[in-house]
Amino acid sequence: MVSVEEATGVVLSNLFKPPVHVVDLNDAYGAVLGAPISADRDFPPFNRVAMDGIALWFSELKNGRKEFTIEGIQRAGQPPVNLSDVKNAIEVMTGAVLPEGTNTVIRYEDIVIQKNVATIMSDAVKEGHHIHRQGSDAKQDDILLTPGMILSPAEIALLASVGRSDVPVFSFPKAAIISSGDELVEVNEIPELHQIRRSNTYAIQAAMKNIGWNGTQYHLHDQKDFVIDSLKVIEAAHDVLIISGGVSKGRFDFIPEALEAIGVKKLVHQVSQRPGKPFWFGVSKSGKTVFALPGNPVSTYMCFYRYVMPWLYKSLGVQQKAQWAVLGDAFSFEPDLTYFVQVSVCNENGLLVATPEVGGGSGDFANLKRVDGFLELPKGRKTFNKGEPFPYWSFR
Numbered sequence: 001m002v003s004v005e006e007a008t009g010v011v012l013s014n015l016f017k018p019p020v021h022v023v024d025l026n027d028a029y030g031a032v033l034g035a036p037i038s039a040d041r042d043f044p045p046f047n048r049v050a051m052d053g054i055a056l057w058f059s060e061l062k063n064g065r066k067e068f069t070i071e072g073i074q075r076a077g078q079p080p081v082n083l084s085d086v087k088n089a090i091e092v093m094t095g096a097v098l099p100e101g102t103n104t105v106i107r108y109e110d111i112v113i114q115k116n117v118a119t120i121m122s123d124a125v126k127e128g129h130h131i132h133r134q135g136s137d138a139k140q141d142d143i144l145l146t147p148g149m150i151l152s153p154a155e156i157a158l159l160a161s162v163g164r165s166d167v168p169v170f171s172f173p174k175a176a177i178i179s180s181g182d183e184l185v186e187v188n189e190i191p192e193l194h195q196i197r198r199s200n201t202y203a204i205q206a207a208m209k210n211i212g213w214n215g216t217q218y219h220l221h222d223q224k225d226f227v228i229d230s231l232k233v234i235e236a237a238h239d240v241l242i243i244s245g246g247v248s249k250g251r252f253d254f255i256p257e258a259l260e261a262i263g264v265k266k267l268v269h270q271v272s273q274r275p276g277k278p279f280w281f282g283v284s285k286s287g288k289t290v291f292a293l294p295g296n297p298v299s300t301y302m303c304f305y306r307y308v309m310p311w312l313y314k315s316l317g318v319q320q321k322a323q324w325a326v327l328g329d330a331f332s333f334e335p336d337l338t339y340f341v342q343v344s345v346c347n348e349n350g351l352l353v354a355t356p357e358v359g360g361g362s363g364d365f366a367n368l369k370r371v372d373g374f375l376e377l378p379k380g381r382k383t384f385n386k387g388e389p390f391p392y393w394s395f396r
């Protein structure tokens with residue numbers, strides 16, 4: 001049995017190398033950027049007028065002139081006009097290029113215009129006011145976005161502004177989501193007394209969809225040869241297998257044996273954690289990744305967020321930000337295991353406070369509906385204090 005930290009270390013050193021494909025800018029939201037994006041021009045690309053008003057040559061104002069004849073207008077979208085006489089000014093619009101021969105913008109609010117003459121009413125005008133300087137935000141060829149960024153609306157705006165209508169993004173690994181167990185029937189079936197509907201693969205699929213990842217669902221009956229043959233075919237056709245169930249010690253828990261039979265090397269089996277102790281992880285001969293998550297629904301769920309998601313993010317170069325929350329109530333847990341306690345969270349004066357909602361164990365997935373995530377309470381301790389911070393794994 002290995003610790004959570006050891007298991008994490010193994011999982012995160014067996015990553016998927018994602019290929020890059022191109023998507024239309026309109027479809028890029030939420031995708032993971034697959035190549036660096038640089039500025040094709042300075043940001044802003046020209047000295048940009050930042051307020052509607054007039055532009056003039058500041059020395060004239062400094063030397064005492066208060067009245068400036070307006071000799072023209074500079075609209076946004078027009079090439080720069082030229083101030084021909086420093087005693088004059090040019091009306092300028094926000095977003096326009098600063099007219100040549102001017103170096104200061106004064107807002108309409110600070111002037112009075114009568115008969116084409118602007119009188120400056122403010123004493124607070126400073127040289128260079130209200131000009132968004134060329135290159136002040138970024139220089140041409142600066143790297144604006146790096147691979148591994150999840151594209152939010154902010155990045156979409158940058159991609160648009162540098163002319164990237166085709167966006168290179170990382171492809172997600174092709175995933176198989178596999179359930180196993182003869183007690184499981186399809187969602188649209190009426191189960192017999194001894195049966196239940198399968199729900200874990202749907203939960204995994206939904207968790208994946210949340211980040212734009214898709215998988216194909218399979219179900220395996222508890223028949224050893226069938227499991228071996230099916231896994232062989234599925235392994236060949238996917239980059240990652242996410243299996244739920246059949247990994248503990250039951251007579252019909254064939255998954256570890258079947259995986260080894262098809263050449264998947266076991267790298268982790270059994271982690272000193274609750275839930276999810278029978279967690280299994282391995283890599284096939286052809287480099288495919290296999291997660292076999294313990295079948296109890298809460299265990300599957302927890303292991304997906306604690307191991308599969310970090311693996312995916314690291315594979316795609318995404319920096320997963322560690323989250324912490326403080327324990328809302330004192331808590332005790334006797335076994336010498338890392339305990340992922342189900343918690344509901346709320347924000348109290350800027351602090352994320354996690355209140356344990358233990359529920360009825362790892363089979364009680366009805367409890368998950370009132371829970372926001374898991375708080376990771378370390379092994380080697382029995383009591384945990386109210387107000388103490390611990391890593392928090394959110395699924396909302």
Ligand SMILES: Nc1nc2c(c(=O)[nH]1)N[C@H]1C(S)=C(S)[C@@H](COP(=O)(O)OP(=O)(O)OC[C@H]3O[C@@H](n4cnc5c(N)ncnc54)[C@H](O)[C@@H]3O)O[C@H]1N2
Binds near residue numbers: 200244249253295
């Ligand atoms: N002798 C031992 N028995 C068990 C141990 C152990 O260490 N020694 N570990 C227990 C723990 S902890 C867990 S977790 C489970 C995990 O077992 P499996 O991975 O083999 O899971 P199954 O037995 O197939 O299923 C467990 C439970 O979950 C239900 N299940 C499975 N798949 C689904 C699904 N897709 N949707 C909904 N529910 C699912 C299944 O019906 C079982 O009730 O083993 C303990 N036993």
Ligand code: MOO
Binds near residue numbers: 275278296
């Ligand atoms: O540890 Mo198991 O994953 O609790 O039911």
